[in-house]
Amino acid sequence: MKYLPGQTHQLPGGRLHLATYEAQHFYFEVADTVATIILNRPERKNPLTFESYAELRDLFRALAYADDVKAIVISGAGENFCSGGDVHEIIGPLTQLDMPGLLSFTRMTGDLVKAMRACPQPIIAAIDGVCAGAGAILALSSDVRFGTARSKTAFLFTRVGLAGCDMGACSILPRLIGQGRASDLLYSGRSMSGEEGERWGFFNRLSSPDDVLSDARQYAKNLAEGPTFAHAMTKKMLQQEWNMGVDEAIEAEAQAQAICMMTNDFHRAYHAFVAKQKPVFEGD
Template sequence: MSLHPETLVPSHFLWDFGDGVATITLNRPERKNPLTFDSYAELRDLFRALKETPEVRVVVLTGAGGNFSSGGDVHEIIGPLTRMDVLGLREFTTMTGDLVQAMRDCPQPIVAAVEGVCAGAGAILAMASDLRLAAPDAKTAFLFTRVGLSGADMGACAILPRIIGHGRAAELLFTGRNMSAEEGERWGFFSRIANDVRAEAQALARSLADGPVQAHYITKQQLDAEWAVSIDTALGMEAEVQAECMTTKDFHRAYEAFADKRKPEFKGD
Protein backbone atom coordinates (compact mmCIF):
# COMPACT_ATOMS: atom_id res chain seq x y z
CA MET A 1 0.00 0.00 0.00
CA SER A 2 1.48 3.35 -1.04
CA LEU A 3 0.29 6.46 0.71
CA HIS A 4 -0.13 9.97 -0.65
CA PRO A 5 -0.84 12.00 2.51
CA GLU A 6 -2.47 14.96 0.79
CA THR A 7 -5.07 12.84 -0.99
CA LEU A 8 -5.77 10.02 1.45
CA VAL A 9 -9.49 9.46 2.02
CA PRO A 10 -9.88 6.74 4.68
CA SER A 11 -13.16 4.94 5.25
CA HIS A 12 -13.18 4.54 9.01
CA PHE A 13 -11.50 7.61 10.50
CA LEU A 14 -10.67 11.21 9.72
CA TRP A 15 -7.28 12.11 8.26
CA ASP A 16 -5.61 15.50 8.17
CA PHE A 17 -2.11 16.27 6.94
CA GLY A 18 -0.06 19.43 6.88
CA ASP A 19 3.57 20.47 7.34
CA GLY A 20 4.75 16.98 8.16
CA VAL A 21 2.10 16.22 10.81
CA ALA A 22 -0.64 13.68 10.10
CA THR A 23 -3.66 13.55 12.40
CA ILE A 24 -5.78 10.40 12.67
CA THR A 25 -9.14 10.96 14.37
CA LEU A 26 -11.26 7.95 15.29
CA ASN A 27 -14.66 9.15 14.19
CA ARG A 28 -17.72 7.41 15.60
CA PRO A 29 -18.46 9.93 18.35
CA GLU A 30 -22.02 8.74 18.91
CA ARG A 31 -20.59 5.41 20.16
CA LYS A 32 -17.41 6.82 21.75
CA ASN A 33 -15.31 5.81 18.74
CA PRO A 34 -15.36 2.00 18.93
CA LEU A 35 -13.27 -0.12 16.58
CA THR A 36 -14.62 -2.65 14.08
CA PHE A 37 -13.00 -5.45 12.09
CA ASP A 38 -12.62 -3.09 9.14
CA SER A 39 -11.25 -0.15 11.12
CA TYR A 40 -8.65 -2.38 12.79
CA ALA A 41 -7.50 -3.52 9.34
CA GLU A 42 -7.47 -0.03 7.87
CA LEU A 43 -5.42 1.36 10.76
CA ARG A 44 -2.98 -1.56 10.45
CA ASP A 45 -2.56 -0.93 6.73
CA LEU A 46 -2.11 2.80 7.27
CA PHE A 47 0.65 2.43 9.84
CA ARG A 48 2.37 -0.10 7.61
CA ALA A 49 2.22 2.37 4.71
CA LEU A 50 3.75 5.13 6.82
CA LYS A 51 7.09 3.32 6.62
CA GLU A 52 7.17 4.40 2.98
CA THR A 53 5.81 7.92 3.52
CA PRO A 54 8.63 10.32 4.37
CA GLU A 55 6.33 13.33 3.93
CA VAL A 56 4.74 12.35 7.25
CA ARG A 57 7.18 13.11 10.05
CA VAL A 58 4.90 12.77 13.11
CA VAL A 59 1.46 11.26 13.72
CA VAL A 60 -1.20 12.51 16.16
CA LEU A 61 -3.82 9.93 17.16
CA THR A 62 -7.05 11.12 18.78
CA GLY A 63 -10.81 10.62 18.90
CA ALA A 64 -13.83 12.73 17.99
CA GLY A 65 -16.52 14.02 20.32
CA GLY A 66 -14.55 14.25 23.55
CA ASN A 67 -13.59 10.57 23.80
CA PHE A 68 -10.56 8.64 22.57
CA SER A 69 -12.01 5.16 21.98
CA SER A 70 -14.27 2.72 23.80
CA GLY A 71 -12.42 -0.23 22.25
CA GLY A 72 -13.88 -3.09 20.24
CA ASP A 73 -17.50 -2.49 19.28
CA VAL A 74 -19.76 -4.70 21.42
CA HIS A 75 -22.18 -5.48 18.60
CA GLU A 76 -19.79 -5.48 15.63
CA ILE A 77 -16.86 -7.32 17.23
CA ILE A 78 -17.64 -8.86 20.63
CA GLY A 79 -20.88 -10.50 19.50
CA PRO A 80 -19.44 -12.03 16.31
CA LEU A 81 -16.39 -13.30 18.21
CA THR A 82 -18.64 -15.48 20.40
CA ARG A 83 -19.76 -17.30 17.24
CA MET A 84 -16.35 -17.83 15.60
CA ASP A 85 -14.32 -21.02 15.51
CA VAL A 86 -10.77 -21.14 16.84
CA LEU A 87 -9.24 -20.43 13.41
CA GLY A 88 -11.34 -17.29 12.99
CA LEU A 89 -10.53 -16.13 16.51
CA ARG A 90 -6.81 -16.56 15.91
CA GLU A 91 -7.05 -14.63 12.65
CA PHE A 92 -8.68 -11.76 14.57
CA THR A 93 -6.23 -11.71 17.47
CA THR A 94 -3.32 -11.90 15.03
CA MET A 95 -4.72 -8.93 13.08
CA THR A 96 -5.10 -6.81 16.22
CA GLY A 97 -1.56 -7.65 17.24
CA ASP A 98 -0.41 -6.74 13.74
CA LEU A 99 -1.89 -3.27 14.27
CA VAL A 100 0.28 -2.74 17.36
CA GLN A 101 3.29 -4.13 15.49
CA ALA A 102 2.65 -1.70 12.63
CA MET A 103 2.47 1.22 15.08
CA ARG A 104 5.79 0.18 16.62
CA ASP A 105 7.40 -0.46 13.21
CA CYS A 106 6.42 2.80 11.56
CA PRO A 107 9.33 5.19 12.04
CA GLN A 108 7.29 8.28 12.84
CA PRO A 109 6.71 9.20 16.49
CA ILE A 110 3.03 8.76 17.40
CA VAL A 111 1.47 11.23 19.84
CA ALA A 112 -1.81 10.11 21.44
CA ALA A 113 -4.17 12.87 22.60
CA VAL A 114 -6.51 11.14 25.05
CA GLU A 115 -9.83 12.58 26.18
CA GLY A 116 -12.71 10.94 28.03
CA VAL A 117 -13.12 7.21 27.51
CA CYS A 118 -9.97 5.28 26.57
CA ALA A 119 -10.85 1.64 27.09
CA GLY A 120 -9.99 -1.85 25.89
CA ALA A 121 -8.42 -1.70 22.46
CA GLY A 122 -8.55 2.09 22.75
CA ALA A 123 -6.25 1.90 25.76
CA ILE A 124 -3.99 -0.37 23.71
CA LEU A 125 -3.78 2.22 20.91
CA ALA A 126 -2.73 4.82 23.46
CA MET A 127 -0.24 2.39 25.01
CA ALA A 128 1.27 1.55 21.61
CA SER A 129 1.85 5.24 20.85
CA ASP A 130 5.21 6.79 21.65
CA LEU A 131 3.93 9.77 23.65
CA ARG A 132 0.62 10.16 25.46
CA LEU A 133 -1.05 13.37 26.58
CA ALA A 134 -4.26 13.39 28.62
CA ALA A 135 -7.20 15.69 29.13
CA PRO A 136 -8.20 16.05 32.81
CA ASP A 137 -11.25 13.83 32.22
CA ALA A 138 -9.36 10.95 30.59
CA LYS A 139 -10.22 7.52 31.99
CA THR A 140 -8.07 4.66 30.76
CA ALA A 141 -9.09 1.04 31.35
CA PHE A 142 -7.60 -2.21 30.13
CA LEU A 143 -10.96 -3.83 30.77
CA PHE A 144 -10.47 -7.23 29.12
CA THR A 145 -11.09 -9.23 32.31
CA ARG A 146 -14.45 -7.48 32.69
CA VAL A 147 -15.64 -9.31 29.56
CA GLY A 148 -14.03 -12.61 30.51
CA LEU A 149 -10.79 -12.18 28.58
CA SER A 150 -7.19 -12.09 29.79
CA GLY A 151 -5.09 -8.97 30.10
CA ALA A 152 -2.74 -10.55 27.57
CA ASP A 153 -4.14 -8.65 24.61
CA MET A 154 -2.38 -6.82 21.78
CA GLY A 155 0.96 -6.76 23.61
CA ALA A 156 -0.35 -5.34 26.90
CA CYS A 157 1.57 -7.78 29.09
CA ALA A 158 4.80 -6.87 27.29
CA ILE A 159 4.45 -3.13 26.77
CA LEU A 160 2.41 -1.80 29.70
CA PRO A 161 4.85 -3.00 32.42
CA ARG A 162 7.67 -1.25 30.60
CA ILE A 163 5.75 2.02 30.78
CA ILE A 164 4.34 1.97 34.32
CA GLY A 165 6.05 -0.97 36.04
CA HIS A 166 5.06 -4.59 36.58
CA GLY A 167 3.00 -4.19 39.74
CA ARG A 168 0.93 -1.28 38.46
CA ALA A 169 0.38 -2.97 35.11
CA ALA A 170 -0.70 -6.16 36.87
CA GLU A 171 -3.28 -4.26 38.90
CA LEU A 172 -4.79 -2.60 35.83
CA LEU A 173 -4.78 -5.80 33.77
CA PHE A 174 -6.27 -7.97 36.55
CA THR A 175 -8.96 -5.53 37.68
CA GLY A 176 -9.85 -3.68 34.48
CA ARG A 177 -10.43 -0.55 36.56
CA ASN A 178 -10.19 3.01 35.32
CA MET A 179 -6.88 4.83 35.62
CA SER A 180 -7.49 8.57 36.02
CA ALA A 181 -5.50 11.18 34.14
CA GLU A 182 -3.74 12.24 37.36
CA GLU A 183 -2.84 8.67 38.21
CA GLY A 184 -1.69 8.01 34.66
CA GLU A 185 0.58 11.06 34.74
CA ARG A 186 1.98 10.08 38.14
CA TRP A 187 2.72 6.56 36.92
CA GLY A 188 4.33 7.74 33.68
CA PHE A 189 1.63 6.52 31.28
CA PHE A 190 0.86 10.14 30.38
CA SER A 191 3.69 12.63 30.05
CA ARG A 192 1.41 15.56 30.83
CA ILE A 193 -2.19 16.66 31.40
CA ALA A 194 -3.56 19.53 29.33
CA ASN A 195 -6.93 21.27 29.35
CA ASP A 196 -6.77 21.54 25.54
CA VAL A 197 -5.10 18.22 24.92
CA ARG A 198 -5.54 18.27 21.16
CA ALA A 199 -3.85 21.66 20.82
CA GLU A 200 -1.07 20.48 23.13
CA ALA A 201 -0.58 17.33 21.06
CA GLN A 202 -0.46 19.33 17.84
CA ALA A 203 2.11 21.71 19.33
CA LEU A 204 4.26 18.79 20.45
CA ALA A 205 3.94 17.10 17.06
CA ARG A 206 4.81 20.34 15.30
CA SER A 207 7.97 20.73 17.39
CA LEU A 208 8.98 17.14 16.62
CA ALA A 209 8.27 17.56 12.90
CA ASP A 210 10.50 20.62 12.87
CA GLY A 211 13.31 18.65 14.52
CA PRO A 212 15.90 16.19 13.20
CA VAL A 213 13.64 13.57 11.61
CA GLN A 214 16.23 10.85 11.10
CA ALA A 215 17.40 11.26 14.69
CA HIS A 216 13.82 10.85 15.94
CA TYR A 217 13.37 7.73 13.81
CA ILE A 218 16.53 6.20 15.25
CA THR A 219 15.43 7.07 18.80
CA LYS A 220 12.07 5.31 18.30
CA GLN A 221 13.75 2.32 16.70
CA GLN A 222 16.25 1.92 19.52
CA LEU A 223 13.73 2.41 22.32
CA ASP A 224 12.10 -0.78 21.07
CA ALA A 225 15.23 -2.64 19.94
CA GLU A 226 16.99 -2.25 23.29
CA TRP A 227 14.14 -3.56 25.48
CA ALA A 228 15.52 -7.05 25.82
CA VAL A 229 19.28 -6.72 25.40
CA SER A 230 22.12 -6.30 27.88
CA ILE A 231 23.66 -2.90 28.53
CA ASP A 232 26.81 -4.06 26.76
CA THR A 233 24.81 -4.96 23.67
CA ALA A 234 22.83 -1.72 23.86
CA LEU A 235 26.01 0.33 24.02
CA GLY A 236 27.26 -1.35 20.86
CA MET A 237 23.94 -0.84 19.10
CA GLU A 238 23.87 2.83 20.04
CA ALA A 239 27.45 3.34 18.90
CA GLU A 240 26.47 2.06 15.46
CA VAL A 241 23.29 4.08 15.02
CA GLN A 242 24.70 7.28 16.52
CA ALA A 243 27.68 7.13 14.17
CA GLU A 244 25.21 6.72 11.31
CA CYS A 245 23.25 9.73 12.57
CA MET A 246 26.45 11.78 12.60
CA THR A 247 26.65 11.37 8.81
CA THR A 248 23.38 13.26 8.25
CA LYS A 249 23.25 16.75 6.84
CA ASP A 250 21.02 17.77 9.74
CA PHE A 251 23.85 17.03 12.17
CA HIS A 252 26.29 19.13 10.17
CA ARG A 253 23.78 21.96 9.80
CA ALA A 254 23.17 21.92 13.54
CA TYR A 255 26.89 22.26 14.25
CA GLU A 256 27.20 25.18 11.87
CA ALA A 257 24.13 26.86 13.38
CA PHE A 258 25.37 26.49 16.94
CA ALA A 259 28.79 27.78 15.91
CA ASP A 260 27.08 30.82 14.36
CA LYS A 261 24.81 31.22 17.44
CA ARG A 262 21.60 30.76 15.45
CA LYS A 263 18.78 28.24 15.60
CA PRO A 264 19.41 25.13 13.50
CA GLU A 265 17.09 24.34 10.60
CA PHE A 266 16.44 20.62 10.23
CA LYS A 267 15.43 19.23 6.84
CA GLY A 268 15.30 15.51 7.56
CA ASP A 269 18.30 14.51 5.45
Protein backbone atom coordinates (compact mmCIF):
# COMPACT_ATOMS: atom_id res chain seq x y z
CA MET A 1 0.00 0.00 0.00
CA LYS A 2 1.11 3.54 -0.66
CA TYR A 3 0.18 6.39 1.64
CA LEU A 4 0.56 10.11 1.21
CA PRO A 5 3.46 11.62 3.18
CA GLY A 6 3.07 11.53 6.93
CA GLN A 7 2.36 8.89 9.53
CA THR A 8 -1.20 9.82 10.53
CA HIS A 9 -2.54 6.63 8.94
CA GLN A 10 -1.10 4.42 11.68
CA LEU A 11 -3.08 4.44 14.92
CA PRO A 12 -2.37 2.70 18.25
CA GLY A 13 -3.37 -0.92 18.56
CA GLY A 14 -2.87 -1.65 14.87
CA ARG A 15 -5.81 0.55 13.81
CA LEU A 16 -5.58 2.52 10.58
CA HIS A 17 -6.67 5.93 9.35
CA LEU A 18 -7.32 5.52 5.62
CA ALA A 19 -8.28 9.06 4.68
CA THR A 20 -4.68 9.46 3.49
CA TYR A 21 -4.59 6.26 1.43
CA GLU A 22 -3.48 6.85 -2.16
CA ALA A 23 -4.76 4.09 -4.44
CA GLN A 24 -2.67 3.12 -7.44
CA HIS A 25 -5.18 1.27 -9.63
CA PHE A 26 -8.54 2.88 -8.85
CA TYR A 27 -9.97 6.02 -7.28
CA PHE A 28 -10.36 6.03 -3.50
CA GLU A 29 -11.57 8.61 -1.02
CA VAL A 30 -13.00 8.82 2.49
CA ALA A 31 -15.59 11.50 3.26
CA ASP A 32 -17.94 11.62 6.25
CA THR A 33 -16.75 8.14 7.32
CA VAL A 34 -17.85 6.65 3.96
CA ALA A 35 -15.14 5.20 1.74
CA THR A 36 -15.74 5.30 -2.01
CA ILE A 37 -13.89 3.01 -4.43
CA ILE A 38 -14.27 3.82 -8.13
CA LEU A 39 -12.82 1.43 -10.72
CA ASN A 40 -11.37 3.99 -13.06
CA ARG A 41 -10.68 2.69 -16.56
CA PRO A 42 -13.88 3.87 -18.27
CA GLU A 43 -12.46 3.60 -21.78
CA ARG A 44 -12.27 -0.20 -21.26
CA LYS A 45 -15.41 -0.53 -19.10
CA ASN A 46 -13.28 -0.68 -15.96
CA PRO A 47 -11.64 -4.13 -16.26
CA LEU A 48 -9.50 -5.62 -13.50
CA THR A 49 -5.81 -6.43 -13.79
CA PHE A 50 -3.49 -8.60 -11.70
CA GLU A 51 -2.44 -5.44 -9.87
CA SER A 52 -5.93 -4.06 -9.23
CA TYR A 53 -7.14 -7.44 -7.96
CA ALA A 54 -4.29 -7.52 -5.44
CA GLU A 55 -4.69 -3.90 -4.39
CA LEU A 56 -8.43 -4.32 -3.84
CA ARG A 57 -7.75 -7.43 -1.75
CA ASP A 58 -5.19 -5.59 0.37
CA LEU A 59 -7.39 -2.50 0.73
CA PHE A 60 -10.40 -4.47 1.98
CA ARG A 61 -8.14 -6.26 4.45
CA ALA A 62 -6.88 -2.89 5.70
CA LEU A 63 -10.42 -1.51 5.93
CA ALA A 64 -11.12 -4.04 8.66
CA TYR A 65 -8.81 -1.93 10.86
CA ALA A 66 -9.86 1.53 9.66
CA ASP A 67 -11.32 3.68 12.42
CA ASP A 68 -12.35 6.44 10.02
CA VAL A 69 -14.48 4.25 7.71
CA LYS A 70 -17.98 3.15 8.74
CA ALA A 71 -19.40 2.13 5.34
CA ILE A 72 -18.03 1.51 1.83
CA VAL A 73 -19.33 2.23 -1.67
CA ILE A 74 -17.84 0.56 -4.75
CA SER A 75 -18.68 1.65 -8.29
CA GLY A 76 -17.23 2.15 -11.76
CA ALA A 77 -16.32 5.28 -13.69
CA GLY A 78 -18.29 6.27 -16.77
CA GLU A 79 -21.39 4.32 -17.70
CA ASN A 80 -20.25 0.85 -16.59
CA PHE A 81 -19.41 -0.95 -13.37
CA CYS A 82 -16.76 -3.52 -14.35
CA SER A 83 -16.24 -5.74 -17.39
CA GLY A 84 -14.28 -8.36 -15.46
CA GLY A 85 -10.70 -9.47 -15.97
CA ASP A 86 -8.88 -7.54 -18.67
CA VAL A 87 -8.66 -9.73 -21.80
CA HIS A 88 -5.18 -8.52 -22.73
CA GLU A 89 -3.68 -8.05 -19.27
CA ILE A 90 -5.14 -11.12 -17.52
CA ILE A 91 -6.83 -13.60 -19.86
CA GLY A 92 -3.99 -13.70 -22.38
CA PRO A 93 -1.21 -14.16 -19.80
CA LEU A 94 -3.22 -16.87 -18.02
CA THR A 95 -3.01 -19.06 -21.12
CA GLN A 96 0.76 -19.09 -20.66
CA LEU A 97 0.87 -20.09 -16.99
CA ASP A 98 1.47 -23.55 -15.54
CA MET A 99 -0.88 -25.13 -13.00
CA PRO A 100 0.85 -23.70 -9.88
CA GLY A 101 0.72 -20.24 -11.44
CA LEU A 102 -2.95 -20.60 -12.37
CA LEU A 103 -3.86 -21.83 -8.89
CA SER A 104 -1.98 -18.92 -7.34
CA PHE A 105 -4.08 -16.54 -9.44
CA THR A 106 -7.44 -18.15 -8.73
CA ARG A 107 -6.68 -18.25 -5.01
CA MET A 108 -5.72 -14.58 -5.09
CA THR A 109 -9.02 -13.63 -6.75
CA GLY A 110 -10.89 -15.69 -4.19
CA ASP A 111 -8.99 -13.92 -1.43
CA LEU A 112 -10.53 -10.65 -2.65
CA VAL A 113 -14.01 -12.05 -2.02
CA LYS A 114 -12.92 -13.35 1.40
CA ALA A 115 -11.55 -9.90 2.27
CA MET A 116 -14.82 -8.23 1.25
CA ARG A 117 -16.89 -10.68 3.30
CA ALA A 118 -14.57 -10.37 6.32
CA CYS A 119 -14.55 -6.56 6.11
CA PRO A 120 -16.86 -5.44 8.97
CA GLN A 121 -18.24 -2.37 7.23
CA PRO A 122 -21.32 -2.74 4.99
CA ILE A 123 -20.33 -2.59 1.31
CA ILE A 124 -22.80 -0.98 -1.10
CA ALA A 125 -22.26 -1.52 -4.84
CA ALA A 126 -23.52 1.14 -7.26
CA ILE A 127 -23.91 -0.67 -10.58
CA ASP A 128 -24.61 0.87 -13.95
CA GLY A 129 -24.10 -0.66 -17.37
CA VAL A 130 -21.82 -3.67 -17.78
CA CYS A 131 -21.26 -5.79 -14.67
CA ALA A 132 -19.60 -8.94 -15.97
CA GLY A 133 -17.33 -11.79 -14.92
CA ALA A 134 -15.24 -10.75 -11.95
CA GLY A 135 -17.19 -7.49 -11.90
CA ALA A 136 -20.36 -9.46 -11.24
CA ILE A 137 -18.53 -11.22 -8.39
CA LEU A 138 -17.55 -7.84 -6.89
CA ALA A 139 -21.24 -6.89 -6.96
CA LEU A 140 -22.26 -10.27 -5.55
CA SER A 141 -19.73 -9.98 -2.71
CA SER A 142 -21.12 -6.60 -1.65
CA ASP A 143 -23.82 -6.43 1.02
CA VAL A 144 -26.29 -4.20 -0.84
CA ARG A 145 -26.59 -3.54 -4.57
CA PHE A 146 -28.06 -0.48 -6.28
CA GLY A 147 -28.57 -0.97 -10.02
CA THR A 148 -30.11 0.82 -12.99
CA ALA A 149 -32.56 -0.28 -15.65
CA ARG A 150 -29.65 -0.54 -18.10
CA SER A 151 -27.47 -2.67 -15.80
CA LYS A 152 -26.33 -5.88 -17.51
CA THR A 153 -25.00 -8.45 -15.07
CA ALA A 154 -23.37 -11.56 -16.51
CA PHE A 155 -21.45 -14.39 -14.89
CA LEU A 156 -19.92 -15.14 -18.26
CA PHE A 157 -17.23 -17.63 -17.28
CA THR A 158 -18.70 -20.38 -19.46
CA ARG A 159 -18.42 -18.04 -22.44
CA VAL A 160 -14.65 -18.36 -22.21
CA GLY A 161 -14.64 -22.11 -21.57
CA LEU A 162 -14.50 -21.95 -17.78
CA ALA A 163 -16.82 -23.26 -15.08
CA GLY A 164 -19.39 -21.02 -13.46
CA CYS A 165 -17.85 -21.84 -10.07
CA ASP A 166 -15.57 -18.84 -9.85
CA MET A 167 -14.66 -16.83 -6.74
CA GLY A 168 -17.49 -18.36 -4.70
CA ALA A 169 -20.29 -17.79 -7.22
CA CYS A 170 -21.80 -21.26 -6.78
CA SER A 171 -22.05 -20.67 -3.05
CA ILE A 172 -23.14 -17.04 -2.81
CA LEU A 173 -25.40 -16.53 -5.85
CA PRO A 174 -27.91 -19.34 -5.06
CA ARG A 175 -28.32 -17.96 -1.56
CA LEU A 176 -29.15 -14.57 -3.03
CA ILE A 177 -31.50 -15.40 -5.90
CA GLY A 178 -32.24 -19.13 -5.54
CA GLN A 179 -30.69 -22.30 -6.94
CA GLY A 180 -32.64 -22.43 -10.21
CA ARG A 181 -32.05 -18.81 -11.14
CA ALA A 182 -28.39 -19.04 -10.21
CA SER A 183 -28.04 -22.20 -12.30
CA ASP A 184 -29.53 -20.38 -15.29
CA LEU A 185 -27.05 -17.50 -15.04
CA LEU A 186 -24.00 -19.64 -14.28
CA TYR A 187 -24.62 -22.21 -17.04
CA SER A 188 -25.69 -19.81 -19.77
CA GLY A 189 -23.46 -16.84 -19.00
CA ARG A 190 -26.29 -14.62 -20.25
CA SER A 191 -26.87 -11.05 -19.11
CA MET A 192 -29.43 -10.33 -16.41
CA SER A 193 -31.21 -7.01 -16.96
CA GLY A 194 -31.67 -4.43 -14.24
CA GLU A 195 -35.40 -5.09 -13.93
CA GLU A 196 -34.84 -8.85 -13.81
CA GLY A 197 -32.11 -8.41 -11.23
CA GLU A 198 -34.36 -6.35 -8.99
CA ARG A 199 -37.24 -8.81 -9.40
CA TRP A 200 -34.98 -11.72 -8.50
CA GLY A 201 -33.47 -9.97 -5.48
CA PHE A 202 -29.99 -9.40 -6.87
CA PHE A 203 -30.54 -5.65 -6.83
CA ASN A 204 -31.99 -4.12 -3.69
CA ARG A 205 -33.30 -1.20 -5.72
CA LEU A 206 -32.94 0.53 -9.07
CA SER A 207 -31.93 4.16 -9.52
CA SER A 208 -31.46 6.34 -12.56
CA PRO A 209 -27.97 6.23 -14.10
CA ASP A 210 -27.36 9.81 -12.96
CA ASP A 211 -28.36 9.04 -9.38
CA VAL A 212 -27.16 5.50 -8.68
CA LEU A 213 -23.82 6.52 -7.14
CA SER A 214 -25.27 9.36 -5.08
CA ASP A 215 -28.12 7.12 -3.90
CA ALA A 216 -25.62 4.46 -2.83
CA ARG A 217 -23.51 7.06 -1.03
CA GLN A 218 -26.54 8.44 0.80
CA TYR A 219 -27.54 4.93 1.85
CA ALA A 220 -23.97 4.31 3.05
CA LYS A 221 -23.97 7.61 4.94
CA ASN A 222 -27.20 6.61 6.71
CA LEU A 223 -25.61 3.32 7.75
CA ALA A 224 -22.45 5.11 8.85
CA GLU A 225 -24.53 7.28 11.17
CA GLY A 226 -26.06 4.17 12.77
CA PRO A 227 -24.74 1.71 15.37
CA THR A 228 -21.71 0.59 13.38
CA PHE A 229 -20.51 -1.98 15.93
CA ALA A 230 -23.92 -3.61 15.64
CA HIS A 231 -23.79 -3.40 11.83
CA ALA A 232 -20.47 -5.27 11.90
CA MET A 233 -22.04 -7.91 14.11
CA THR A 234 -24.99 -8.24 11.73
CA LYS A 235 -22.63 -8.74 8.79
CA LYS A 236 -20.61 -11.35 10.65
CA MET A 237 -23.71 -13.30 11.63
CA LEU A 238 -25.19 -13.13 8.13
CA GLN A 239 -22.08 -14.90 6.91
CA GLN A 240 -21.44 -17.31 9.79
CA GLU A 241 -25.01 -18.58 9.89
CA TRP A 242 -24.76 -19.98 6.35
CA ASN A 243 -23.15 -23.04 7.92
CA MET A 244 -25.41 -23.32 10.97
CA GLY A 245 -28.64 -25.11 11.73
CA VAL A 246 -31.50 -23.04 13.13
CA ASP A 247 -30.81 -24.01 16.75
CA GLU A 248 -27.11 -23.10 16.43
CA ALA A 249 -28.03 -19.84 14.71
CA ILE A 250 -30.44 -18.86 17.47
CA GLU A 251 -27.77 -19.49 20.10
CA ALA A 252 -25.14 -17.59 18.11
CA GLU A 253 -27.50 -14.64 17.74
CA ALA A 254 -28.29 -14.72 21.46
CA GLN A 255 -24.59 -14.35 22.18
CA ALA A 256 -24.12 -11.66 19.53
CA GLN A 257 -27.07 -9.63 20.77
CA ALA A 258 -25.90 -9.87 24.39
CA ILE A 259 -22.55 -8.44 23.29
CA CYS A 260 -24.32 -5.57 21.51
CA MET A 261 -26.35 -4.88 24.64
CA MET A 262 -23.06 -4.05 26.36
CA THR A 263 -22.26 -1.26 23.88
CA ASN A 264 -22.60 2.44 24.64
CA ASP A 265 -24.72 2.81 21.49
CA PHE A 266 -27.38 0.55 23.01
CA HIS A 267 -27.51 2.75 26.10
CA ARG A 268 -27.54 5.91 24.00
CA ALA A 269 -30.52 4.60 22.07
CA TYR A 270 -32.44 3.87 25.28
CA HIS A 271 -31.79 7.27 26.84
CA ALA A 272 -32.64 9.03 23.56
CA PHE A 273 -35.92 7.11 23.35
CA VAL A 274 -36.82 8.07 26.92
CA ALA A 275 -36.01 11.71 26.12
CA LYS A 276 -37.97 11.48 22.85
CA GLN A 277 -34.83 12.35 20.89
CA LYS A 278 -33.02 10.79 17.96
CA PRO A 279 -30.02 8.75 19.14
CA VAL A 280 -26.55 9.81 18.04
CA PHE A 281 -24.53 6.66 17.58
CA GLU A 282 -20.74 6.61 17.93
CA GLY A 283 -19.96 3.00 17.10
CA ASP A 284 -18.75 1.95 20.54
